[in-house]
Amino acid sequence: MEQKDFKPWLYLLPALLFLGFFMVYPLVDVLVYSLEEGYNSASQTFFGVGLYNYSYVLHDPYFLQAVKNTFLLVIITVPVSTGIALLISLGLNAIKPLRNLYQTVFFLPYVTNTLAVGLVFMILFKKTAYSDGLVNLLIRWFGGEGVDFIDGPYWAKIFVLCFYTVWVVMPFKILILTSALTSVKQDYYNAARVDATPRWRIFTRITLPMISPMLFYLVVTGFIGAFKAYSDAVALFGTDLNAAGMNTIVGYVYDMLYGDSGGYPSYAAAAALILFAIVLTITCINLLVSRRHVYYD
Amino acid sequence: MQITLQNLTKVFPKRGKKETGDVIAVNDFTFVIPDGKLIGLLGPSGCGKSTTLNLISGLEKPTRGKIYFGEDDVTGLPPESRGVGLVFQNYALYPHLTVLQNILFPLQNLKGAERPTKEQMIQRAEEAAKLVQIEQLMERRPSELSGGQQQRVAIARALVKLPRVLLLDEPLSNLDARLRLQTREEIRRIQRETGITTIFVTHDQEEAMSISDMIVVMKEGVVHQIGAPQDVYDEPKNLFVAQFLGTPPIHVFDGSVRAGSLYLGGTPVLDVPGVADQEVYAAVRPEGFVLNADGPLCCQLSRVEIMGRDTSVVCSHECCTSGTIRAIIPAENRVDQTLPTVRFSLKPNKVFLFDRSTQERIAVSNA
Numbered sequence: 001m002e003q004k005d006f007k008p009w010l011y012l013l014p015a016l017l018f019l020g021f022f023m024v025y026p027l028v029d030v031l032v033y034s035l036e037e038g039y040n041s042a043s044q045t046f047f048g049v050g051l052y053n054y055s056y057v058l059h060d061p062y063f064l065q066a067v068k069n070t071f072l073l074v075i076i077t078v079p080v081s082t083g084i085a086l087l088i089s090l091g092l093n094a095i096k097p098l099r100n101l102y103q104t105v106f107f108l109p110y111v112t113n114t115l116a117v118g119l120v121f122m123i124l125f126k127k128t129a130y131s132d133g134l135v136n137l138l139i140r141w142f143g144g145e146g147v148d149f150i151d152g153p154y155w156a157k158i159f160v161l162c163f164y165t166v167w168v169v170m171p172f173k174i175l176i177l178t179s180a181l182t183s184v185k186q187d188y189y190n191a192a193r194v195d196a197t198p199r200w201r202i203f204t205r206i207t208l209p210m211i212s213p214m215l216f217y218l219v220v221t222g223f224i225g226a227f228k229a230y231s232d233a234v235a236l237f238g239t240d241l242n243a244a245g246m247n248t249i250v251g252y253v254y255d256m257l258y259g260d261s262g263g264y265p266s267y268a269a270a271a272a273l274i275l276f277a278i279v280l281t282i283t284c285i286n287l288l289v290s291r292r293h294v295y296y297d
Numbered sequence: 298m299q300i301t302l303q304n305l306t307k308v309f310p311k312r313g314k315k316e317t318g319d320v321i322a323v324n325d326f327t328f329v330i331p332d333g334k335l336i337g338l339l340g341p342s343g344c345g346k347s348t349t350l351n352l353i354s355g356l357e358k359p360t361r362g363k364i365y366f367g368e369d370d371v372t373g374l375p376p377e378s379r380g381v382g383l384v385f386q387n388y389a390l391y392p393h394l395t396v397l398q399n400i401l402f403p404l405q406n407l408k409g410a411e412r413p414t415k416e417q418m419i420q421r422a423e424e425a426a427k428l429v430q431i432e433q434l435m436e437r438r439p440s441e442l443s444g445g446q447q448q449r450v451a452i453a454r455a456l457v458k459l460p461r462v463l464l465l466d467e468p469l470s471n472l473d474a475r476l477r478l479q480t481r482e483e484i485r486r487i488q489r490e491t492g493i494t495t496i497f498v499t500h501d502q503e504e505a506m507s508i509s510d511m512i513v514v515m516k517e518g519v520v521h522q523i524g525a526p527q528d529v530y531d532e533p534k535n536l537f538v539a540q541f542l543g544t545p546p547i548h549v550f551d552g553s554v555r556a557g558s559l560y561l562g563g564t565p566v567l568d569v570p571g572v573a574d575q576e577v578y579a580a581v582r583p584e585g586f587v588l589n590a591d592g593p594l595c596c597q598l599s600r601v602e603i604m605g606r607d608t609s610v611v612c613s614h615e616c617c618t619s620g621t622i623r624a625i626i627p628a629e630n631r632v633d634q635t636l637p638t639v640r641f642s643l644k645p646n647k648v649f650l651f652d653r654s655t656q657e658r659i660a661v662s663n664a
Contacts, residue, residue, distance in 0.1 A: 187389035190356055195403035195458065196377035205402075209393040295393035 034269035041265050053270035062255075063271060066247040069233075072158055073165060073248070074226040081166040082218055085173035090207075092174070093181045103178065110171035117168060118235025125149035125160050150237065157237070157246055165232050169225065173218050180214035181207070212294040220286050227279050230254065249275045298367050298461040298494050300330040300353065305362035307348050307518075322348040324518040326362070330496065330511075335488045337505030337526075338498045340515035341541070346498045349515070350464050353496065355379045366461055379462075382455030382493075386467040388447045390439040396450050397435040400425055403458040425457040428487060445476045452484070456491065463488070465497035469504055481508050502542045506530065514538050531646070536656040539580045539649055545609070545623045547649075550616040552579035554650070561616045566593040567643050569650060571662030578618075578651040583609070585647025586624035588632065592642035596622060601632050608632070612639055 037048035136146040149160045230250040241247035256268035305326040322345040338346040351357040355376030400422040426432045429449035469477045485508040506526040522534045533539035558565040596612035610624040650659040
């Protein structure tokens with residue numbers, strides 16, 4: 001009996017140690033930092049305990065800007081990228097010739113480096129001394145007014161950031177959705193056809209429920225990924241994101257730790273925990289919604 | 298609804314370099330299916346019976362030939378306009394919908410004046426469910442049902458829209474032996490009650506014979522024989538049909554006809570008047586052997602299997618093309634197992650002669 005009790009724990013020990021060191025301990029540490037006022041990592045000193053750090057962060061206009069940017073990014077890119085990915089996957093699934101070629105083409109952005117993609121986007125959108133960027137050229141061609149997408153108005157910058165993010169996250173979603181679509185058995189479609197089911201109804205009543213677990217997975221990971229966005233903004237707007245007004249929450253955390261105005265682990269910890277709370281809440285909401293709408297075999 | 302198949306042909310083009318030629322899945326199939334009958338399409342796997350079913354349902358387009366439902370030419374119609382009910386081999390029930398929602402599904406697709414009200418839909422779904430006796434399972438999901446229950450749901454879903462034709466693709470193949478017996482009776486009953494012309498596909502000859510009004514025996518895309526089950530069994534047109542029907546299968550002997558007598562290994566065993574002298578295949582149904590101490594056919598006895606109702610005598614003969622002979626005799630006959638041989642005489646109407654080269658039946662004029 002005695003042996004039975006301790007054996008399972010022994011087997012679990014490596015995993016528990018690993019998780020403890022790299023997950024639980026840092027989390028607790030972050031929580032502790034976030035409650036220590038004016039913590040200095042060099043001297044390991046602080047002068048008080050309380051919620052001051054949270055209050056500071058929540059009143060910091062840079063943080064509020066970062067939250068706004070992040071939320072916009074999440075709200076726009078997750079549905080848009082999932083929707084377009086679904087459309088492209090449906091299209092890919094419907095064609096026979098050249099399907100493999102298209103699948104490869106659509107998957108290319110996934111294997112391309114974020115910063116390299118950022119560079120391409122700069123060429124497309126950035127105004128320089130020599131050119132206004134390809135997109136502005138096109139806009140002018142059609143008689144529109146050129147816009148500075150990188151240093152110009154806020155909506156233009158958000159547009160570029162969202163466009164970039166959608167482009168970067170799409171390939172993975174297409175990959176998952178095409179495989180989900182091909183796994184739906186042809187018999188269901190045949191049965192629906194024999195029963196004279198309109199195409200739209202086949203899509204909403206058969207295809208969507210059948211691939212709903214994969215869609216749900218993509219939405220949840222999409223939300224989490226978008227909330228953690230940082231490198232995308234850096235690739236487009238450079239490292240001084242606060243100045244560009246395009247910071248994200250993770251970017252704010254990073255800046256507080258290592259940026260030019262950095263050296264404030266307590267603020268960084270507080271901001272990180274606020275992000276954690278947001279992501280947790282959204283994911284819980286996702287799970288609640290999925291109970292009603294996601295069908296598992 | 299009478300269904301007419303006219304020179305129906307389906308050719309699948311070859312795929313890739315490995316295949317040598319186009320595959321003719323159904324070859325020049327002409328047949329009028331009478332209204333309100335239950336028809337069994339029967340054949341070994343790959344014989345084109347499922348393709349025929351898909352052609353009738355519209356899921357496949359014929360390469361040549363016409364299909365008529367009554368007077369209407371439906372050859373060019375897509376499946377949704379044909380009004381057929383199709384039960385798939387694996388049932389294809391929508392797993393995320395309840396039984397009721399599954400049965401309602403075809404009704405909800407109806408448009409315009411045809412579309413019933415919600416109450417009518419539910420009423421019709423309940424009637425269909427009652428017909429297949431699943432009315433107490435309406436709120437379940439397909440995964441919570443047994444194979445037999447799923448099968449019934451699939452039939453209910455196919456019947457609820459009152460199809461002109463009901464098509465069943467291997468309806469019993471996913472059921473265990475006991476359920477199979479029960480379900481085939483059930484299919485027969487439902488077909489009788491609704492009077493819908495029904496075509497079902499099977500590779501199991503017993504299944505087809507037991508419930509069909511007519512059976513169609515196919516092989517490699519070609520229809521070999523069409524007829525009432527007993528007629529096809531009693532009068533097979535060729536060796537393939539004779540071998541395909543019947544359990545245990547028919548026994549084929551290398552024989553020859555000389556002067557109006559069938560010789561097996563130099564011994565005359567049966568009078569076959571009116572047959573010219575030639576080498577033949579002589580096929581004998583297992584029940585065609587009659588235990589007879591003075592019988593002309595002498596076989597090496599291996600063992601006797603008692604099955605209660607009847608007895609099967611397992612023996613061998615040098616002319617038999619399959620290794621062993623399994624003769625079914627009534628249980629009242631006792632076989633002396635101490636003897637090394639057993640002697641039979643043959644029932645003339647259970648012996649069929651086939652041409653050696655064409656494998657077609659050779660008529661015997663005694664009947």
